[in-house]
Amino acid sequence: MKDQKTLYKEAMQVLKDTSRTFYLPITFLKNDLKISVAAAYLAMRAIDEIEDHGDLSNEVKFDLLMATSELLKAPFDNEKYTTLLAPYSAQLPEVTMRLADWLVFCPEGSRMIVQNATSEMSYGMAKWAKANxxxxxxxxxxxxxxxxxxxxxxxxxxxxxxxxxxxxxxxxxxxxxxxxxxxxxxxxxxxxxxxxxxxxxxxxxxxxxxxxxxxxxxxxxxxxxxxxxxxxxxxxxxxxxxxxxxxxxxxxxxxxxxxxxxxxxxxxxxxxx
CATH class of the missing domain: 1.10.600.10 (Farnesyl Diphosphate Synthase)
Known part of the structure; x- marks a missing residue:
């Protein structure tokens, strides 16, 4: 497990690399709220990359997003998540593969707020992927x-x-x-x-x-x-x-x-x- 200082540096770099809209506003926030919102953005971007992927079928997107939604309802099991994504790991970006890191990065007090919202979003994305x-x-x-x-x-x-x-x-x-x-x-x-x-x-x-x-x-x-x-x-x-x-x-x-x-x-x- 990476120490929080290293994880903070890497998380903020991935955030900067993936968001033109939200990186700057997130830097306005302070302390635990800044980290919580950054972690939330990364977690939601992780599943968004699955929903938007150009080479995955809608059936695969549905299966991955529904399974991820379920994993987010409990203490996150990264081993199960890694196994789930393994067949597609070469196609998916870093922000998606490192979902567990973004949850660890999130302060413990706000982690379930972020997980619950990301779980519900993943469910909704799965539903709409199935409906094309x-x-x-x-x-x-x-x-x-x-x-x-x-x-x-x-x-x-x-x-x-x-x-x-x-x-x-x-x-x-x-x-x-x-x-x-x-x-x-x-x-x-x-x-x-x-x-x-x-x-x-x-x-x-x-x-x-x-x-x-x-x-x-x-x-x-x-x-x-x-x-x-x-x-x-x-x-x-x-x-x-x-x-x-x-x-x-x-x-x-x-x-x-x-x-x-x-x-x-x-x-x-x-x-x-």
Missing amino acids: WQVHTREDLDEYTYYVAGLVGTMLSDLWEWGAGIQTDRELAIGYGRGLQAVNILRNQQEDMDERGVSFVPDGWSRDDLFAYAEENLAKGDLYMKELNKRTILLFCRLPLALAHKTLKAMQEGREKMTRAEVEQTVEEVQAD
Whole structure:
């Protein structure tokens, strides 16, 4: 077992290598909350890499994600996890293969918060992989975005309560996560269809309807910010939300995404406010 100092250094490097959106906000957090959120991101990225893998069949994804979900419900058995992934180890990235390390890295007091949320997410990802991510109704979209992003919001709220005594509204937390995911869906809409044959747009919806869905949930995210009274936590949550708002605006103007200069300006604005 690696010592915590080495594990911290390696975890933060993997985090930096795998996340353009969340690495900087996580550095705003302090002490155990910083480590807890970093561990949570890595654990959830571990299963996300299985869900998104281009060379694994949906049946294999379902089996791996369901089994991982079960392993996360108890003290994590890395031997069983390694055996589960062994046939695919050459295809899966480091962040996935090292799930056990990210859980060890997580402070003991918050570990089950992270495990429970990741377990539920893994279950939801398995369910949607089996359904080939075919969204037909608003209820389908709500369910999918809950599993892959709304859950992040509720987990963060549990961590804020654990680490800082801050209580937040569950539905606003879910809306915060959903809003960020809806912007991702809009940004990747054509790519998802071209490369995967997948559409997250409900039957009969126009792109404008999807924009309205994103705006509705980002508005809940704005209300969620008002419940956070600790500056480091507020900074962490506000940056992805601000980037999502501006990305949505850019797409509504017909652009694919924000410019690098706009991103840098947003980071400066959030930190200065």
